[in-house]
Amino acid sequence: MTTPAPLDASQLRALQAQPLLDQLDAAGLSLEDLLAMRSSGTLPSQVTLRRYLPTVRAAAPAGSSKVYASYWALLDVGLPNLCGCGCAACLAVLGRRDDAGTQVPCACLARGACSCPKDSFRHPAVTTCADTYPGLGNRPLAAITTAEIEAAQQWAKTRATKRWAARNARRAAAGRPGYAHSGKSAEEHVRDAASFIFTCAIDDPTTGVRVNTALKAPKPRRPKTTARAYSTGQLAELWDAIFTTGGEDAELDMRIFWFHLETGARRGGALALRTGGLDVHGQNALLSEKGENATWQPMSTELQRSLVGHAIERGEVVAWTSPALDPKDVTVDDVAAGRARLHPDRPVFYYRRRRSVTLPDGTTRSAPHPLTARRYNSLWDRLCRHVPWADQIHARPHDLRKTGAEFIERACGYAVAKAWLRHADGDQTLTYTKAKPAEIARGFELYTGRSHPLAAELRPPGGDR
Ligand SMILES: [Zn+2]
Numbered sequence: 001m002t003t004p005a006p007l008d009a010s011q012l013r014a015l016q017a018q019p020l021l022d023q024l025d026a027a028g029l030s031l032e033d034l035l036a037m038r039s040s041g042t043l044p045s046q047v048t049l050r051r052y053l054p055t056v057r058a059a060a061p062a063g064s065s066k067v068y069a070s071y072w073a074l075l076d077v078g079l080p081n082l083c084g085c086g087c088a089a090c091l092a093v094l095g096r097r098d099d100a101g102t103q104v105p106c107a108c109l110a111r112g113a114c115s116c117p118k119d120s121f122r123h124p125a126v127t128t129c130a131d132t133y134p135g136l137g138n139r140p141l142a143a144i145t146t147a148e149i150e151a152a153q154q155w156a157k158t159r160a161t162k163r164w165a166a167r168n169a170r171r172a173a174a175g176r177p178g179y180a181h182s183g184k185s186a187e188e189h190v191r192d193a194a195s196f197i198f199t200c201a202i203d204d205p206t207t208g209v210r211v212n213t214a215l216k217a218p219k220p221r222r223p224k225t226t227a228r229a230y231s232t233g234q235l236a237e238l239w240d241a242i243f244t245t246g247g248e249d250a251e252l253d254m255r256i257f258w259f260h261l262e263t264g265a266r267r268g269g270a271l272a273l274r275t276g277g278l279d280v281h282g283q284n285a286l287l288s289e290k291g292e293n294a295t296w297q298p299m300s301t302e303l304q305r306s307l308v309g310h311a312i313e314r315g316e317v318v319a320w321t322s323p324a325l326d327p328k329d330v331t332v333d334d335v336a337a338g339r340a341r342l343h344p345d346r347p348v349f350y351y352r353r354r355r356s357v358t359l360p361d362g363t364t365r366s367a368p369h370p371l372t373a374r375r376y377n378s379l380w381d382r383l384c385r386h387v388p389w390a391d392q393i394h395a396r397p398h399d400l401r402k403t404g405a406e407f408i409e410r411a412c413g414y415a416v417a418k419a420w421l422r423h424a425d426g427d428q429t430l431t432y433t434k435a436k437p438a439e440i441a442r443g444f445e446l447y448t449g450r451s452h453p454l455a456a457e458l459r460p461p462g463g464d465r
């Protein structure tokens with residue numbers, strides 16, 4: 001018996017090529033087809049995360065884009081200048097940018113050698129500053145694994161906790177208490193941002209993506225909400241601090257604080273509030289928040305007038321006046337009496353300083369500057385710097401909403417408080433106990449001590465409020 005001669009390389013290749021050619025024939029494809037597909041870059045394995053991101057960005061609603069943009073960038077290009085170390089030297093340069101606006105890397109990264117203590121690494125899989133996160137930009141979308149998403153989560157968490165550690169170090173240097181921060185929300189955002197990408201890709205057969213890999217990544221439990229209700233004394237202290245702590249526009253800050261305390265609105269409710277949403281006669285404000293349906297919320301005459309006055313003074317809101325009235329002289333009373341009407345679609349809250357806007361013809365003009373979310377940060381930051389207990393509990397705007405909700409829940413029950421908060425989630429147990437507008441208005445009266453026309457039927461006989 002003779003052993004067959006071993007195959008040479010070319011015979012081996014021919015043997016391997018045959019089943020491939022058979023497969024091509026069966027699929028109705030030619031070699032030329034394959035080459036053309038490869039050079040046009042349309043094979044599923046060539047649809048990388050980076051290549052697909054523009055499609056994702058175009059498909060995302062504005063709200064999602066805003067939340068996800070920085071996490072999409074993290075998934076794409078990684079964090080080239082962020083080390084996993086939390087030592088004081090590495091934290092000291094965190095967030096620092098050079099003259100060109102580029103993130104300054106830590107000294108170890110710049111030097112190419114790391115001598116940081118091993119226990120200072122915040123990222124569990126990292127032991128040197130040279131290990132940075134490269135991102136998944138060049139990976140084919142269909143090949144990305146759950147483990148890779150998890151790694152991205154871990155890095156986002158590292159970045160978040162490092163940022164907090166750096167902030168806390170600055171706070172400690174100023175003798176202020178630090179905050180604990182888990183980085184869990186960063187983990188969650190990575191998962192959601194990646195999930196959005198895969199959801200788009202599944203609908204697009206050219207990507208070869210069949211499953212949403214991100215959904216298998218760990219979903220961190222949200223840290224429990226820390227909003228708290230203020231006592232009357234605490235409210236009075238914060239109110240005083242608005243006027244006495246050197247803010248350059250206490251008038252605006254006062255109205256923001258009052259608005260949220262009285263309406264329980266979320267931040268977005270103030271930013272989206274329009275002049276047409278102030279119903280001076282019915283004493284309601286039209287709040288639209290978080291993409292929910294807009295709802296009318298009770299409001300005192302005093303606050304209504306204050307806000308209308310503010311919009312007239314700082315905005316460009318007057319649409320029409322009776323012939324005898326100069327538009328420049330319009331007051332709240334003129335609006336209430338119908339001698340002047342406001343544009344319905346103008347913002348209500350404005351900064352004192354104006355901004356310059358460019359017109360279609362290229363010229364610029366000075367225009368009112370509507371309130372932005374930034375003001376909330378600077379206001380609460382100032383309050384925390386001056387009121388020690390507020391600093392200790394990490395006071396935030398949401399507490400005002402909580403303050404109202406707690407009072408109304410105690411006075412009028414869960415259903416009314418829930419309606420006042422305008423929670424969107426359907427709660428089945430509330431089918432038969434849905435709060436009526438009069439009950440919400442009555443809750444508002446008890447809470448604010450100010451009257452509301454809708455509550456009349458529920459006031460106790462004999463009493464005024
Ligand atoms: Zn270090």
Ligand SMILES: [Zn+2]
Pocket residue numbers: 083085108109113114115116128129
């Ligand atoms: Zn180092």
Ligand SMILES: [Zn+2]
Pocket residue numbers: 083084085090106107108109116129
């Ligand atoms: Zn470092």
